[in-house]
Amino acid sequence: MTKKTVLFSGLMLFSLFFGAGNLIFPPLLGLQSGESFGPAITGFLITGVLLPFMAVMAISLSENGLVSIGNRVHRVFGLVFAIIIYMSIGALYGIPRASNVAYELGFKQIMVVEGWLALLVFSLLFFGVTYFISLNPKKIVDRIGQLLTPLLLLVLGVLVVQAFIKFENIASPAVGDYVTTPFVKGFVEGYFTMDAVAALAFGIVVINALKDKGAKSKLDLVKGTFGAGVIAGVGLVIVYISLGWIGRVIPKETDFANGAEVLTVASGILFARGGGLLFGVIVILACLTTCVGLITACARFFNEILPRFHYRFYVAVFTLVGLLVSNLGLNLILSLATPLLVFIYPIAIVLVILSLLQHFVGGGKMMYRLTVSVASIFALYDVLVNLGFQLQRSTELLEIIPFFEYGLGWVLPAFVAALVGYVVDKGSGQVQKLTIN
Template sequence: MTKKLSWREYLYVGSMLFGLFFGAGNLIFPVHMGQEAGANIFMANLGFLVTGIGLPFLGVIAIGISKSNGVFDLACRINRRYAVIFTVLLYLTIGPFFALPRLATTSFEIGVAPFISGDQSKLFLAIFSALFFLIAWAFSRKPSKLLGYVGKFLNPLFLFLLAILILFAFITPLGDISTASVGAAYVEDPFFKGFTMGYNTLDALAALAFGIIIVSTIRGMGVEKPNDIAKDTIKSGAVSIILMGIIYTLLAYMGTMSLGKFPISENGGIALAQIANHYLGNFGSILLALIVILACLKTAIGLITACSETFVELFPKRSYAFYIAAASILPCLFANVGLTNIIQFSIPVLMFLYPLAITLMLLVIISPLFQHRQEVYRMTTYVTLVAALLDALNSAPEFIQTNSVATAILTTADKYLPLFSIGMGWVVPAALGFIIGLIWSKLKQESVQ
């Protein structure tokens, strides 16, 4: 007789998943969006929630209903070569190249930098990032203990500390939301601006990446039947997603209210530090340091574990111990370029990967409608890939966009590609690719008959 999880166990797994999701970007981007959106925060937050919690839940559902172990299994529905390339790019992005370094730099800039002089910041960042990844590496050595580390201890402590700061912000607000100034980017189409801002959390990519951890955790609790694992994955995911949605909204509105006291900051980390210091003085800075370091540490543990387990599966010549060492050392080096630079260079990569991840998740979920035909997967993905490259170019740093070839490409795309100007140029091509794929698969089926 197969085991069925209790509601307490669902909460534990959901808490673990939330803890893995909720890291640096989940704290800083909603606050920064709140400051920029001002009085238009409702629609901006709605768009943010679609990508911030809606897409991650789609990812969890896709992992669940497909009964797969993770993103590589899903991407193999297109073809194996694409699956290897996409999986490696995804894990490098949410791992050592962008997300992991961002976790350390966010922890440092919010939790440590306010207590040291600017002249010493580079030295202390190097020391802090080394200690941060040493601790994350130590926890990642035993992935079977992840539920206990994150779900039962680190995440509840993080939520308790964050609740203290949010309570102060809403009991004595710094400003009125309805009269808050609206940033230029949010005057028109605040929903779509919030939608693309949600890319920065990396959660849709993380949902695919953490699939291997969720499935192995549920199996480790005694659930063996694939159908039961699928159901438990989705139920646990629902717990995590609801919690994330509530906290995102509170953080976004907290950012908008802060405009009554502070100007728009360079990034949400600075805004959080200002808010905490205003309400609680030095104690607020210490409290925020604990909140951020806990949030980032638990996510770093999950990312190092997920990256390493996946690379062992893809490239088994190296051991799990080798990969967790590499996934800890590389981001330790990259962390020293600074938070703002990491964010700047990660945006084009996300604008490329997100459309591919979104279409993959949607295709997996509706796959029974087109009998899981590979032609539909392939055509939708390949057409989306071209459009996603254009969206990535459109969000690249200025020195790339001002190149004469890039300028000509962007001008043409802006003229002929619907929704391109708001960062959604991939939507129409993806729909066309899907239709062409359906026709192709139908014609191929008829020719075989």
């Protein structure tokens, strides 16, 4: 395994993470945080970059990816939770969302089109390219790391450099929660990118790519994944800060509803008629690479647990399902998937953190079970609220917990549960420290 392989694997991982959601969050943060941009973007980088990096490393350190991490709670839980993760961020949400965002924010910036037929034609072309790239996982590093990622970075670089040259470095006052708690608000915005969950799928893509390029031992895989994660993380930090800075200094002559509008207007100001074309190309490339990563990850996972069917069969299935679901429309996709994502996110985060901690301080089943149980209770509450249930009494009780109003009420109780579980495991002699064999 060469340094070149690690480099291109890192570029591939960057591209897998950098979808349209990641493209539009930072500009809106920069716009709203204004003078408080520094602490806001710092909070965003912790949950938008550090947590996904930790998730990728947790996968590389485990024996059987996401399933083995979940098995530390229970064997049935491990398999079921892994399937839910791959289905939710894959066929039922991530893949069709990528296609829809590419259409709504990318293709529509290039071509003036409307209606279901235009979406169908675009999605056929989009998924045709995705299917072709995903067919041979051994070439995914070459196709994404060496071709698509540099192209994406080049187009982004043109936009950012032009913005640094033409926009004045003048920030407006912060608004909303960015006035009083900019770090916490930025932290929550990064949390909602959902990349920590996506990383649980992308981790196995990187590991398999490194294996295909010659990595033999577990140590080689961990080192290679760490190097790729650092490269991807540095790239994300640079791009997030740059895009956030554009939102911070863009002329505030009009109101912006979201980060997509910020970048669309910025592209128009900087490149006149070509601005819409530039932004459209950025969005389509970002969505394409993310979609390829999700289909590859899902196909690999199901091929491992149900090897009766070939990898290419699963690529075809997830491509077809993504194509069909994407034509339901973006709003319907988001409304159907949001409750599921709200439920799995806290559980995924605690599993990642506990998995990493076990390599340093050890851990046992009680630690995992108590922590996941507590996180699940809070996640279930958030799901019910999201579905429209009125839980006034429960809300009044939970509001005393720190950060509850930001959707992070589970953090402190989960920490306490992990501590209690660790003490119980220690007392019963069940604490086991994981090592790299």
